[in-house]
Amino acid sequence: MPELPEVETVKNELLPFVVGRYITGVTLVWEGIVKEPSVDEFCSRIIGQEITVITRRGKYLFFHLGSQDFLLIHLKMTGSLVVNQDPPEPLKFVRAIIHLDNATSIYFRDPRKFGVMRLIKDTDTIGTKLGPEPLEEGFTPKVLAERLANRTAPIKAVLLDQKAIAGIGNMYADEALHAARINPWRPGGSLTRPEIKRLHHEIRRILWTAIENKGASVDTYFRPDGSEGSAHYEFKVAHGLGGKTCSACGGPIERVVVRNRGTYYCPRCQPLK
Numbered sequence: 001m002p003e004l005p006e007v008e009t010v011k012n013e014l015l016p017f018v019v020g021r022y023i024t025g026v027t028l029v030w031e032g033i034v035k036e037p038s039v040d041e042f043c044s045r046i047i048g049q050e051i052t053v054i055t056r057r058g059k060y061l062f063f064h065l066g067s068q069d070f071l072l073i074h075l076k077m078t079g080s081l082v083v084n085q086d087p088p089e090p091l092k093f094v095r096a097i098i099h100l101d102n103a104t105s106i107y108f109r110d111p112r113k114f115g116v117m118r119l120i121k122d123t124d125t126i127g128t129k130l131g132p133e134p135l136e137e138g139f140t141p142k143v144l145a146e147r148l149a150n151r152t153a154p155i156k157a158v159l160l161d162q163k164a165i166a167g168i169g170n171m172y173a174d175e176a177l178h179a180a181r182i183n184p185w186r187p188g189g190s191l192t193r194p195e196i197k198r199l200h201h202e203i204r205r206i207l208w209t210a211i212e213n214k215g216a217s218v219d220t221y222f223r224p225d226g227s228e229g230s231a232h233y234e235f236k237v238a239h240g241l242g243g244k245t246c247s248a249c250g251g252p253i254e255r256v257v258v259r260n261r262g263t264y265y266c267p268r269c270q271p272l273k
């Protein structure tokens, strides 16, 4: 599933193709991808609009339109946005195509059809439901401590809670907890100050590194040019991609299920106190 580094990469790599361009048409191969407003209204309101910029909040992309509307896209489990300038190869699993005035089209590819597009008036309706952005300057160890305070849920589940912190998903939660040597079952509120400091540092380091590596192409994530990211080559535990043994201690990596999510960790490096 695309997480913060993947969505940030999609945004960064789409920007040069779309900023200042006008939407000349929309092809909805699967109309169900438009959740709001009606399909007819969606099309009539975005066609002819300039895309002034794209921003990201958590795992959401906001295309800012000249009309002051926002086209919200969430890639969910398996979505990707691929840019095509030439007559496109027939792409499998394309659910929607946004055509631009520079003969560029954005293909919303989504094998499992969980992805969504909405046209909204106000990004706050989404933004205020999300926790802080972990890569922004304001995200300090103190802010992380506040988000974890009194949480009885396992730290793994708290990291996945978008209301607690925005943008972290299953892969980067496992990586950050392994790097910070914190057991995924520990109640969020039980972390000590040194542990919170370590976790804060590792969350940021891991997310920045993954952005530098253009995201992790496990499952179906592609960059806008159709190529794969390489962040998953750095994984120590996530998705079992680090191998069967821990790179830090040589002990076995274990898979457990924490609140319905497959979780990889090293019981030796991340003991349950």
Ligand SMILES: [Zn+2]
Residues within 6 Å of the ligand: 246, 247, 248, 249, 250, 251, 266, 267, 268, 269, 270
């Ligand atoms: Zn280990």
